[in-house]
Amino acid sequence: MREHDEVEQLVVRTFQDHEVLAERGGDMLIQGVRRRAARRRRLRGGVALAAVGFLAVAAGVIPSLLGTGRPNPAPAVNVAQPQAGWRWESSLGAQIAVPQDWAVNDFGCRNTARSSVVRAPGAQPQCVGQEYPEKESAYIVGIPSGWIDDRFAILDSEEVNVDGVPATRRFGQLENGHFGGLVVIESRQLQVAVETLQAETAERILASLRLVDTDHSGCPTRRPQPSGVGTGPEPRTVPPGQLVPPDADTIAICWYERNSPGDSGPPKDRIETSARVAGEQARGLAAALNDAPAGGNPDVRESCAEPAQVVPDLLLLLTVGDETTRLWGTVTGCSGRGWDNGTARATITAPTLELVAAPLHASNLTLPGN
Known part of the structure; x- marks a missing residue:
C-alpha cells in the first residue's frame, strides 16, 4: 500500500x-x-x-x-474556448462548460431522455416529467428557485471561493446512484447544480464555473445604461438598410431580466442568457432587422400590466471588423416597445423576434398580444 x-x-x-x-x-x-x-x-x-x-x-x-x-478574475471579454466537445453556457453573471451534445432547457413535464443544461427556463407548466435514469443535467438558476430540489441536502457542505467570491459547495453520490454537486453563491443570488452518471463529468462542470462581467458571447452580464432609448424627440423614419450594418460579421444577442408587472423595486439587470451568431446567420438576421417597419410597436393596453420602470429586454451587438453597433430591443412591456439604435426606431415583428430567440433557446421571449 x-x-x-x-x-x-x-x-x-x-x-x-x-x-x-x-x-x-x-x-x-x-x-x-x-x-x-x-x-x-x-x-x-x-x-x-x-x-x-x-x-x-x-x-x-x-x-x-x-x-x-x-x-484575471473578470476579463473584459472571455474568449477562451472550453476543451474539444464542450461549450459555454451563460446566465445570471455565471458561465459553465457543458458537453457539446447536451440540449438546452430539456426538463420538466416535457423533458426527454436527452441530457440538458437549464438556464433562463421561464414559466413552465406545473407538472412532473418522466424520470430517465440515463439523463444528466446542469442548472444555472437564481435564489430562490423551484428548479433545484432537496436531493443535494444529503451531501456534506464546505466553504469555497469562486473567483474570490465566498460560496458553499456540496458534492458526492446521490441516493439514486448518480453523482451530484451544488454551488451556492448567496451574495450573487446564484446557484449551479449538476447531476451526472460519472463523478468526473460533474467535477469538470463545477470546476468550469466562472463569474464574469462579459460572457463568452461578448455580452455584458449586467445590462448597460441604454443610451438614446426612449428619449429625445419623435423618432425619425428609418432609412432603408440603416437600422443596423447589413454586413455584420457577428451578432451577440444579450437577453436581460425584467421586473414582474407591479414590481416597484429597482430594475433587474442581470443577463438571462446569451448567444452569438456569425456568417450567413448574422447577415440574415441583420437583413431581417433592416426590413423591419419604421417606428416602434403600438402600445398594448388591454390585459397588460406594466412594470414600474420599463427597460429593454435585448441588446444586440453587431460587429463589422473593429466596429460594433448597439441595437436595443424592448419586447415585453406595454409601451415603448421596438428596436432602437439610439437615433432610429423600428417595429419588432414576431418572425424577426423568432430569429433572435432561436439561438437563445428562449421559447418564452414573445411579444405581448402575439
Whole structure:
C-alpha cells in the first residue's frame, strides 16, 4: 500500500503546484482531489489504477483553467474556448462548460431522455416529467428557485471561493446512484447544480464555473445604461438598410431580466442568457432587422400590466471588423416597445423576434398580444 499512498500524494502535489496558475475553479478542484484521495485510502485495492484514470481526466480539465499565470478574475471579454466537445453556457453573471451534445432547457413535464443544461427556463407548466435514469443535467438558476430540489441536502457542505467570491459547495453520490454537486453563491443570488452518471463529468462542470462581467458571447452580464432609448424627440423614419450594418460579421444577442408587472423595486439587470451568431446567420438576421417597419410597436393596453420602470429586454451587438453597433430591443412591456439604435426606431415583428430567440433557446421571449 505504500506505493499507492505515493501515487495519491503525487496527485495532490501536482494540483497544488498548478493551483496558483488556475484562472478559476482551482479552489474547488484541489478540494475535490483531496476528498477523492481520502476516499481512495479507504479502498483495499485498485488505488493506482484509479489515480491514473483521474490524472487522465484532470489532463482534460487543467488546460481549460490555466491562464498566463496572472490573476484575471473578470476579463473584459472571455474568449477562451472550453476543451474539444464542450461549450459555454451563460446566465445570471455565471458561465459553465457543458458537453457539446447536451440540449438546452430539456426538463420538466416535457423533458426527454436527452441530457440538458437549464438556464433562463421561464414559466413552465406545473407538472412532473418522466424520470430517465440515463439523463444528466446542469442548472444555472437564481435564489430562490423551484428548479433545484432537496436531493443535494444529503451531501456534506464546505466553504469555497469562486473567483474570490465566498460560496458553499456540496458534492458526492446521490441516493439514486448518480453523482451530484451544488454551488451556492448567496451574495450573487446564484446557484449551479449538476447531476451526472460519472463523478468526473460533474467535477469538470463545477470546476468550469466562472463569474464574469462579459460572457463568452461578448455580452455584458449586467445590462448597460441604454443610451438614446426612449428619449429625445419623435423618432425619425428609418432609412432603408440603416437600422443596423447589413454586413455584420457577428451578432451577440444579450437577453436581460425584467421586473414582474407591479414590481416597484429597482430594475433587474442581470443577463438571462446569451448567444452569438456569425456568417450567413448574422447577415440574415441583420437583413431581417433592416426590413423591419419604421417606428416602434403600438402600445398594448388591454390585459397588460406594466412594470414600474420599463427597460429593454435585448441588446444586440453587431460587429463589422473593429466596429460594433448597439441595437436595443424592448419586447415585453406595454409601451415603448421596438428596436432602437439610439437615433432610429423600428417595429419588432414576431418572425424577426423568432430569429433572435432561436439561438437563445428562449421559447418564452414573445411579444405581448402575439
